[in-house]
Amino acid sequence: MRLDVSAMENSFTGQVNDCAGLFGAGADMPGMELPTCTDFDGFQKETKELMKNKKGTTTLAFIFDKGVIVAADSRASMGGYISSQTVRKIIEINPYMLGTMAGGAADCQFWHRNLGIKCRLHELANKRRISVAGASKMLANILYSYRGMGLSIGTMIAGWDEKGPGLYYVDSEGARLVGTRFSVGSGSLYAYGILDEGYRFEMSVEEAGELARRAIYHATFRDGASGGCVSVYHVGPNGWKKLSGDDVGELHYQFYPAQVTPVEQEMADAPAA
């Protein structure tokens, strides 16, 4: 099937005062370069090993009566090495829509930015904001056309449109699911445990945010590939707002305050006796 490379088309080639001819710098960017080999998938697998971005992460999102809560950790790992503890995994597509990042960091960053551009173009062309269903469908269609080529994206598109709060799960295999509760990544199992137990449709924004924070914290506690800071966002009728950002190491002592152990006390008493 014809590959949709419209996203990769260089902006230079469209300009009126065409500089592409002068330098050739714009002219040699028709789309994405493909390596000449028979085993395309095998080559992709090998080159992916060079990049080694695994779905080591925990992200979650859920709908409740006051909107959508979106939360994520901030650790990026390459195999066993922590490449960053300050990654922004919640991407602001536009002031009323958020996307989460799981899988290949570059894949998520690039395609979310591309989605933001397409959403803005839709607004300009149609004089109204795009719906969450529409935005997620655009992304899902693009990812489906790259199916089998090695992209690794597990994302949730959360937003507020005319129909109210919207949440979709979209991944690089081509899946697009509508739902009310999702968690993605290696730590998702632990996050689901806390989230499913504490979830109610009627909650205050503070309660919902606290539930999300606890769920991500517990995932970072048990999953080695998740950690750093927990960021929690709320998407309401007026757009998204960041509710909290906490370092997981410090959050631990809020939930489990340090206690003085009896053994230490004995050792302090011994010299006096």
Add this chain to the structure above:
Amino acid sequence: MGRFDPYENNGGTCVAIAGTDYCVVAADTRLSVGYSILTRDHSKIAHLADKCVLASSGFQGDVKALQKNLSAKELVYEHNHNKKMSCPAMAQLLSNTLYYKRFFPYYAFNVLGGLDSQGKGCVFTYDAVGSYERTGYSAQGTGAALMMPVLDNQLKSPSPLLLPARDAVTPLSESDAVDLVKDVFASATERDIYTGDKVEIVVINRSGSHRECIELRKD
């Protein structure tokens, strides 16, 4: 015989540290293939704009192609917009350039350093396919895993993701940052076979850029 392998790892390490009004970018100058050293005098650093410097380790063939590509695009930008590219703009351009080759990547591990439009130091760190992040300091390359813990120990500041936002720790002075870079390269040279010979240190500040070369162990 086996298929032709288009990649090769030439080793080496790159580091960048951002300060309040300066940025230090450094890279060693050893170029290796396997256990052999091809040259002790190869620069991994490219000046893309007057306040923007790129250091890249990995496969130097791809690094060279990438540097030329970016210089050309920077020139076209200058002609179109009548001004030089700022460091954050170049950071986005580098990310896109890397991602356009998502299915046949540049085997280059990049660190971009310079001053942003307010004159504050900025460092951007990349993976091979273009994911990037603005940080206060970063190391990439074969010696990165040896250097980052030392840099974390000296320079780590509260995460920008924290809410309420916490003030970053007072950053180092320019001369202290350069000394830290020298120390960190000396340490990595001890334990990484691909890092050594010389370190090229470029400092960018308000008055322009300044370059010095420090000798390292050659074994």
